[in-house]
Amino acid sequence: MNQNTDTNTKQQPDEVLSDIADYILNYEIQSDEAYNTARNCLIDSIGCAMLAYSYPECTKHLGAEIIGTITPNGSRVFGSSNILSPTKATWDMGCLIRWLDFNDTWLAAEWGHPSDNIGAILAVCDYLSQINRAKNLPPIKMKKVLEAMIKAHEIQGVIALENSFNKVGLDHVLLVRVASCALSTYLYGGNREQIINALSHAFVDGCALRTYRHAPNTMSRKSYAAGDAASRGLKLAQMAIKGEMGINSVLTAKQWGFYDVLFKGKSFSFSQKYGSYVMEQILFKISYPAEFHSQTAIECAVKLHLSTKDKINEIEKIIITTHESAIRIISKTGELSNPADRDHCLQYMVAVALIEGNITADNYEDEYHLNNPLIDRLRDKIQVEEDLQYTKDYLDKNKRSIANAIQIFFKDGSKSDRVTVQYPIGHKRRRDEGIPVLEQKYIKAIKTRFSKNQCDKIINITLNQQKLENMAVDDFMDMFVV
Numbered sequence: 001m002n003q004n005t006d007t008n009t010k011q012q013p014d015e016v017l018s019d020i021a022d023y024i025l026n027y028e029i030q031s032d033e034a035y036n037t038a039r040n041c042l043i044d045s046i047g048c049a050m051l052a053y054s055y056p057e058c059t060k061h062l063g064a065e066i067i068g069t070i071t072p073n074g075s076r077v078f079g080s081s082n083i084l085s086p087t088k089a090t091w092d093m094g095c096l097i098r099w100l101d102f103n104d105t106w107l108a109a110e111w112g113h114p115s116d117n118i119g120a121i122l123a124v125c126d127y128l129s130q131i132n133r134a135k136n137l138p139p140i141k142m143k144k145v146l147e148a149m150i151k152a153h154e155i156q157g158v159i160a161l162e163n164s165f166n167k168v169g170l171d172h173v174l175l176v177r178v179a180s181c182a183l184s185t186y187l188y189g190g191n192r193e194q195i196i197n198a199l200s201h202a203f204v205d206g207c208a209l210r211t212y213r214h215a216p217n218t219m220s221r222k223s224y225a226a227g228d229a230a231s232r233g234l235k236l237a238q239m240a241i242k243g244e245m246g247i248n249s250v251l252t253a254k255q256w257g258f259y260d261v262l263f264k265g266k267s268f269s270f271s272q273k274y275g276s277y278v279m280e281q282i283l284f285k286i287s288y289p290a291e292f293h294s295q296t297a298i299e300c301a302v303k304l305h306l307s308t309k310d311k312i313n314e315i316e317k318i319i320i321t322t323h324e325s326a327i328r329i330i331s332k333t334g335e336l337s338n339p340a341d342r343d344h345c346l347q348y349m350v351a352v353a354l355i356e357g358n359i360t361a362d363n364y365e366d367e368y369h370l371n372n373p374l375i376d377r378l379r380d381k382i383q384v385e386e387d388l389q390y391t392k393d394y395l396d397k398n399k400r401s402i403a404n405a406i407q408i409f410f411k412d413g414s415k416s417d418r419v420t421v422q423y424p425i426g427h428k429r430r431r432d433e434g435i436p437v438l439e440q441k442y443i444k445a446i447k448t449r450f451s452k453n454q455c456d457k458i459i460n461i462t463l464n465q466q467k468l469e470n471m472a473v474d475d476f477m478d479m480f481v482v
Contacts, residue, residue, distance in 0.1 A: 011249040013196045016268055017203075020155055020178075021195040023274040024186045029150050034276035036465060038146040041104055041153075043462050044284060044438055045115040046480070047445030048103045049096035050079050051361070054448070057339075058099040061224060062092045073130040075123040078480035079449050086123040087231045087238075090180070093119030094227020100361045101223070101343050102289035104282050104426075106153075107325070107394065107402060110160035111292070112172035114278065116226035117152035120180035120234045121145055122477065124187045129474040140187075142476055143469035148187060150279045152179040157278030161397075162269040166329075170207040170262060173229040178202045180233030188241045197246030201236045203258050204250045215332045218341040271397075281400065284426030286438050289361045293326035294349045296421035297404035301353035303419050304406060308354060312374065314410045318382045320350060321405040321420075323390040331384045339364035350406065351378035393422070402427070439463060449482065 029035065052058045063082055064070075075089035076082065077096075084092065094116055097103050103115045122145060129139035156175040165172055181202040185195045208229075212221040240246070251258045252267070259267055288298045297320055308315070322331075330346045342348045342364040352359045352375060362368060369375065393401040405420040425434045442462075447455055458479050461467045468476075 011252075013200075013246070013248045014251045016251055017196045017199045017248075019274070020182050020199060021192045023155070024151055024182055024195060025192060027151070027274060029147050029276055031150075031276040031280065034150045034279045035143075035146050035469070037279050037282060038149045038153075039462070039465055039468055040284070040435060040438060041115050041149065041279070041282060042118065042146070043442045045097045045103050045118050046078055046462075047442035048098075048100055049093065050445045050449040051102065052096045052099035053079055055099060055361075057220060058095060058223070061095050064088065073127060073134065075126045076477040076481060078122075078477065079482060081481055086120075086127045087234050089123040089126075090119040090234050091224075091227045091231040093122060094176075094230045095224040096227075098226045099223045100289045101291060102285050102361070104284050105292040106157045106160060106278060106282060107292060107400065108157070108161045109164040109395070110166060110172050110175070111325070112156060112160060112175055113226060114153035114156045114176075114179070114282065115149075116173070116176045117156065117180045117183065117230055118149060119227060120184050120230040121148045121152065121187070122473070124184050124234065124237075125473040126477045128187065129472055133474070139472035139474055141469065142471045142473055144187075145473060145476075146469065148183045150276050151274075152183045153278045153282060154274050154276060155179040155182060157282075158270065158272065158274055159268065162271055165207065166210055168262070168264055169210055171210045171213070171225065173225045174202075174207040176226045177205065177229040177233040177236075180230040181236045182233075184234045184237035185240050188237060190237070190241055193246070194240045196248075197244060198237045198240035200247040200250040201239070201244070202233055204247050205232065205236075206258075207262055213329075213344065215334065215341070218344055219338060220340050222340055222344075281428050283400075283402070283424070283428075284434060284438055286424075286426045286434050286441060288349075288353075288359050289343065290349050290359060291330050291344050291346075292424075293323070293330055293402060294346050294404070295424035295426065296402050297322065297326075297346060297350050297406060298353045298359055299421045299424060300404055300406040300419040301350045302357055303421075304408060304416055305354055305357035308408055308416060309357070311410060312355065312378070314412065315378065315381055316409045316411045318350070318354075318378070319407050319409070320346065320382060320384045321387045321390070321407075322346070322384060323394045323403060324386055325391075325394060326404070327384060327386055333379070336369070338366070342369065345379075346384065347379040347382045348375060350382065351375045354378065354408075400427070450480075454479070 074083040077092045125140045156179040185198040390403040393399045403422045407418040408416040
C-alpha cells in the first residue's frame with residue numbers, strides 16, 4: 001500500500017457519541033431524588049442570577065447584539081424584559097448564573113458547574129413552547145426541563161469522573177458545550193443521528209485553555225465562559241437539526257482526532273454508565289460565593305472567627321491543610337488584581353472569613369480589598385499543606401469529601417484548636433441541614449429583583465415540586481419578567 005495516502009474509509013460513530021445519544025433518547029429518569037434535586041438546582045441557579053444583576057461588569061454583557069431588537073417568539077432572560085434569540089438568551093442566562101461563582105459544583109478528576117447548562121435548556125423550551133402555542137399544540141412542561149437538567153448534569157459529570165482536562169491545560173467548559181449541545185438537539189426533536197452529528201461538532205470545536213482561571217491571568221472571562229459554551233452548543237444543535245453532517249471519528253481519528261491532538265493520545269475512561277447519579281450527588285454552594293475547593297476552609301475560618309478576631313494582629317502563622325486539587329487550583333501568592341482573581345485564592349478567602357466571620361461577593365471587589373490591608377498581611381502568614389488522606393477521600397466515589405483544616409499559631413506560643421470540616425453544607429451528606437438554608441438563599445435573592453406579589457407567586461410555585469413540574473415553560477418564564 002502506498003504510505004503517502006490516507007485510507008478514506010468512513011467510520012462508525014465514536015462510542016462516546018453513541019452512548020450519549022442512546023442515553024438521552026432511551027434512559028427514563030425514575031429517581032424522585034434526582035427530580036427534587038433538579039428543582040433545587042434550578043431555583044438556586046435563578047437566585048444566583050438575580051444577585052448578579054447588581055454587578056455592572058456582568059450586566060454590560062447582556063441584551064440583544066443590536067439594541068432594540070426583539071425576536072418573535074424569542075426566549076426570555078429571567079430577571080429582565082429582554083426577548084432574544086435562543087442562542088443569545090442562553091449566553092445571557094449562563095453568564096448571570098455563573099457570574100458570582102455561587103451555583104452548584106461537580107468535583108472529580110475534572111470539575112465544573114453542570115447548572116451552566118440550564119440557560120440552553122430553558123431558552124430552547126421557552127422558544128418551543130411559544131411556537132407550539134402558535135400552532136395550537138401543547139407547550140412544554142417544566143418536568144421536561146428538569147429531566148433535561150438531570151441528563152445534562154449526568155453527561156457533564158460522568159465524563160468528568162475519570163477524565164482530567166485541567167491536567168492537560170484545557171478548560172472544563174468543553175463539557176458544558178457538549179451537554180448543552182446534546183440536550184438542545186434532543187429538545188428540538190433531533191433523532192439519534194442528529195444528536196451524534198451535533199456532538200461531533202461540539203468536540204471538533206476543540207477546547208478553551210484554562211489560562212484565564214489561573215495566576216497570573218485570572219480574569220472575568222471565567223464568569224461568562226460557560227454561558228458562551230452553552231450558547232455555542234445550542235448553535236451546533238440548530239445546525240444539526242437542519243441536516244449538517246457529522247464527523248463520526250472526531251475523537252478517535254489518528255493524528256487529527258480530539259484524543260491525539262488535545263488529550264495526549266489518551267482515550268476517555270468511564271467507570272459507570274449514565275443514569276441520575278450526578279444530580280443526586282451534586283454539590284451546592286449554599287453559604288459562600290467562592291470556588292468550591294475552599295468551601296470547607298471558609299467554614300473552618302468562620303468557626304475560628306469569634307475566638308481570634310481580637311487577636312488578629314498577634315497571629316504568627318496560619319496552617320491550612322487541604323487536598324491536592326485545592327493546592328493546584330486556588331493556592332496562590334502575590335498581587336490579586338481583580339475580583340475573579342480573589343475568589344480563586346484560598347488564602348484570600350480564608351483571611352477575609354477570619355476577619356469578617358463571613359464572606360460575600362462584595363468582599364472580592366476592588367474597593368473592599370483596597371480598604372482592608374490586613375487581608376494581605378494575613379495572606380503572607382498562611383502556609384498551605386496537603387493531607388494525602390484528604391486527597392484520597394476527595395476522589396473516593398463513596399465519599400467525595402472536600403476536606404480542609406485550619407489551625408492558627410500566635411506570637412506568644414499559643415495556638416487555636418485545629419478546626420476540620422470534611423463535607424461542606426452543600427454536600428449530599430448534609431442535605432437535611434443544607435436545603436432549608438438553600439431555600440432561604442434563593443428567597444433572599446429573588447427579593448432583590450422582584451415585587452412582593454411577584455415573589456409570592458414565584459415562591460408558591462417553585463418551592464412546590466408538583467406545581468413546578470406541571471407548569472408550562474413559557475408560563476414559568478413569564479413569572480420572571482421585569
